Amino acid sequence: MKWLYEDKTSSRRAGRETLSTRVMFTQSDVRKAVQALYEAEKSFKLGYTEPEIKDSLLVYLPCIKFMLDNFRQRLSQWAFNVAKDHKWIYTSDAIKEPTYFIDRRVMEVRPGPRSTKNVELL
Numbered sequence: 001m002k003w004l005y006e007d008k009t010s011s012r013r014a015g016r017e018t019l020s021t022r023v024m025f026t027q028s029d030v031r032k033a034v035q036a037l038y039e040a041e042k043s044f045k046l047g048y049t050e051p052e053i054k055d056s057l058l059v060y061l062p063c064i065k066f067m068l069d070n071f072r073q074r075l076s077q078w079a080f081n082v083a084k085d086h087k088w089i090y091t092s093d094a095i096k097e098p099t100y101f102i103d104r105r106v107m108e109v110r111p112g113p114r115s116t117k118n119v120e121l122l
Contacts, residue, residue, distance in 0.1 A: 023063055025075070030082045031106060033060035034089065038102045047099035053089060054080045 037056050048056065054076040058064055061079060064072055083089045088106040091098050 025061065025078075027082050027086065029061060030057070030079045031086070031088060033057050033079065034083055034102060034106050036060040038104075038107060047092075047095075047101050048089075050080070050098060050100065053083075053100045057083065 034057065037060055040060075041056075057079045058072060058076040061075065064075070067075065080089075084100075088103055089100045090103055091100050
C-alpha cells in the first residue's frame, strides 16, 4: 500500500482544513489479506461463498474504515479478482454452489529476496 499526500489548500473549493489522501493498493496487500484471513480462520472455516470471501478480504485490507461504501465494494471486487487470478483462492467443481477455498501454498510466500537454495543454475 502506498500513501500519496496531496495538499489541496490552494484550490478554491477546498478550505485550509481540507486534506486529500490517495491510497494505492497492490497485489501484495491482497496476498497479505489472504494470509491473515487464513491464519485467523484456519481452524473455524473451510470454505467461503463469494460474498463471504469478499467481505472477509476487505476486513484485512488496511484503511477501509475511512472509505465510502461504494469504494469498499469496488475494492473488495478487485481484491477478489486479484486473489482468484493469482490462484490464492480457488473453487471446487465437486460442490454445486461456488465455494472458495484458500490455497495453503499462499502461506509459504514470504517477502524478501528469493533464495537460491536447491536451485540449479545453468
